[in-house]
Amino acid sequence: MADQRERYALDRRRASFAGMTALAAALFLTQIVHAQNYPNRPVRLILPFGAGGVADVTARLVTERLGQRFVIENMAGAGGINAARAVLSAPPDGYTLALLSNGTAISVSLFKNLTFNPVTDFVAVSSMGYFDFIFVTQAGTPYGTLAEFIKAAKAKPGTLNVGTINVGSTQNLAAQLFKSTAGADVAIVPFRSSPEVLIALLRGDIQMAIENYSAVQSHIADKAAIAVSSSGPVRTSFLPGVPTVKEAGGGDFEARSWNAIFAPKGTPPEVIATLNAALREVLEMPDLKKRALDLGIEAKASSPEEILGRLKADIDKWAQVIEQAGIAKQ
Numbered sequence: 001m002a003d004q005r006e007r008y009a010l011d012r013r014r015a016s017f018a019g020m021t022a023l024a025a026a027l028f029l030t031q032i033v034h035a036q037n038y039p040n041r042p043v044r045l046i047l048p049f050g051a052g053g054v055a056d057v058t059a060r061l062v063t064e065r066l067g068q069r070f071v072i073e074n075m076a077g078a079g080g081i082n083a084a085r086a087v088l089s090a091p092p093d094g095y096t097l098a099l100l101s102n103g104t105a106i107s108v109s110l111f112k113n114l115t116f117n118p119v120t121d122f123v124a125v126s127s128m129g130y131f132d133f134i135f136v137t138q139a140g141t142p143y144g145t146l147a148e149f150i151k152a153a154k155a156k157p158g159t160l161n162v163g164t165i166n167v168g169s170t171q172n173l174a175a176q177l178f179k180s181t182a183g184a185d186v187a188i189v190p191f192r193s194s195p196e197v198l199i200a201l202l203r204g205d206i207q208m209a210i211e212n213y214s215a216v217q218s219h220i221a222d223k224a225a226i227a228v229s230s231s232g233p234v235r236t237s238f239l240p241g242v243p244t245v246k247e248a249g250g251g252d253f254e255a256r257s258w259n260a261i262f263a264p265k266g267t268p269p270e271v272i273a274t275l276n277a278a279l280r281e282v283l284e285m286p287d288l289k290k291r292a293l294d295l296g297i298e299a300k301a302s303s304p305e306e307i308l309g310r311l312k313a314d315i316d317k318w319a320q321v322i323e324q325a326g327i328a329k330q
Helices: 003-037 055-068 078-088 102-110 145-155 170-182 195-205 213-221 269-281 286-293 304-325
Strands: 044-049 069-073 098-102 122-138 161-165 186-193 208-212 225-230 258-264
Touching: 044 055, 044 078, 055 069, 055 098, 055 122, 055 258, 055 269, 055 286, 078 098, 078 102, 098 102, 098 122, 102 122, 102 170, 102 258, 102 304, 122 170, 122 195, 122 213, 122 269, 122 304, 161 170, 161 195, 170 208, 170 304, 186 195, 186 269, 186 286, 195 208, 195 213, 195 225, 213 225, 258 269, 258 304
Parallel strands: 044 069, 044 098, 161 186, 161 208
Antiparallel strands: 098 258, 122 208, 122 225, 122 258
């Protein structure tokens, strides 16, 4: 009788093990089929910005090469909350993706009720583009270099104005960081849009502007404005004669923005791998790289781990800048 019970127990364990093995095999085969068939319908890439900006342009350059199965949807809104909500309410199957950016990292500390956590609610796929900001002054003023601007700011504290777009933007926080690292007592003046910043510069209302290259490119070409510095760790390839802020005497300064694709938490790993591989291939295309560079964007893919690390590091970095500048939470 005891032998009979032991055989029965052994048979149950074998059946259980066989069942688990069969289930694992079925899941593995399902994953393979999923990866091979993905995508078999349109994939939505939801942006927390309006059309025409750097992130929008980058996303459209990339998705053009990925094919007609990728559709851009612009859902502008404070903190990227509307876009995030739309992505996180969709099934985590790889057919609804989010564009996150340096602005997302800033929003973590800038908003009281963000309603989502970009680190825990999303899974990283890859970066798409990185870009620096250009410091420009009006042609014909005494500020033909950043060193001259810093010298004047220190000689007459509080008399020089630096213009950026709205409070809490990367440009605005870059100005706050510059003020701290350069030890320059300047007034930071926010505007609603990039064109308003440039009009104020050319009118002499502000003495320096910090903006995307695409926004100041024509003014530099027309010699109405002078590029005195770039915000990244190294000089840009499109303005190789322009020093970085650090090179120009602005202290230990770096402010580089980026945009990347993330998916909702729970998206199958094989889908993430498929997307990452496709982005790596597309972002190495020479013509795409050139088109992006003409707009001041460095097209570049990354591993999921790399861009997630960048997101975490920028959350910490900009939290300190926001706190030091005394910017009230929105």
